[in-house]
Amino acid sequence: DIQMTQSPSSLSASVGDRVTITCQASQDISNYLNWYQQKPGKAPKLLIYDASNLETGVPSRFSGSGSGTDFTFTISSLQPEDIATYYCQQYDNLLVTFGPGTKVDIK
Amino acid sequence: EVQLVESGGGLVKPGGSLRLSCAASGFTFSNAWMSWVRQAPGKGLEWVGRIKSKTDGGTTDYAAPVKGRFTISRDDSKNTLYLQMNSLKTEDTAVYYCTTQLALPSGDYWGQGTLVTVSS
Numbered sequence: 001d002i003q004m005t006q007s008p009s010s011l012s013a014s015v016g017d018r019v020t021i022t023c024q025a026s027q028d029i030s031n032y033l034n035w036y037q038q039k040p041g042k043a044p045k046l047l048i049y050d051a052s053n054l055e056t057g058v059p060s061r062f063s064g065s066g067s068g069t070d071f072t073f074t075i076s077s078l079q080p081e082d083i084a085t086y087y088c089q090q091y092d093n094l095l096v097t098f099g100p101g102t103k104v105d106i107k
Numbered sequence: 108e109v110q111l112v113e114s115g116g117g118l119v120k121p122g123g124s125l126r127l128s129c130a131a132s133g134f135t136f137s138n139a140w141m142s143w144v145r146q147a148p149g150k151g152l153e154w155v156g157r158i159k160s161k162t163d164g165g166t167t168d169y170a171a172p173v174k175g176r177f178t179i180s181r182d183d184s185k186n187t188l189y190l191q192m193n194s195l196k197t198e199d200t201a202v203y204y205c206t207t208q209l210a211l212p213s214g215d216y217w218g219q220g221t222l223v224t225v226s227s
Contacts, residue, residue: 043217096154
């Protein structure tokens with residue numbers, strides 16, 4: 001199975017800060033990577049697909065990059081409504097796997 | 108409007124069984140690959156398994172922790188996805204989400220989730 005790691009596991013930043021989360025796959029997954037945002041009590045919401053494509057309606061302050069085994073998710077200017085947990089998800093393999101998540105809050 | 112509505116969650120004893128349903132509407136269910144994802148209380152997301160459309164073979168794949176205990180099936184005539192869970196363990200306690208990804212962008216859909224609690 002493909003294992004996904006994320007770092008950091010949590011972070012605290014100020015409004016307006018640039019926030020970066022990294023995700024690493026245990027083997028080459030090309031660009032078969034999604035990024036999800038989940039707020040408490042809600043279903044996950046897709047933000048980025050195919051590693052770098054912004055889902056419709058998602059603010060442009062969110063972005064993704066990377067390919068192969070190393071990926072980056074960035075919030076260019078953190079807003080109060082971005083408080084959530086973010087997960088990467090690989091779908092290169094028949095067995096889909098999620099990263100462990102990164103909890104983002106406001107300092 | 109695409110809707111996925113899960114039902115069937117509840118309290119069950121270890122070793123017991125439960126069947127979850129996911130009623131789908133607003134898209135051509137028979138063409139869709141459907142998945143189950145779960146989330147234990149206070150924990151991260153865990154992919155449970157998937158069933159392909161019948162035109163793509165209708166085959167299933169499962170995550171290691173549930174393989175051999177859980178079975179995903181579909182009834183295209185009822186636009187409904189199922190998750191049969193047998194030999195339940197306390198670690199299966201979670202909110203179970205039904206999800207599908209149609210053509211992107213704007214094609215990723217999740218239900219509201221149904222809570223399964225395995226406890227004596």
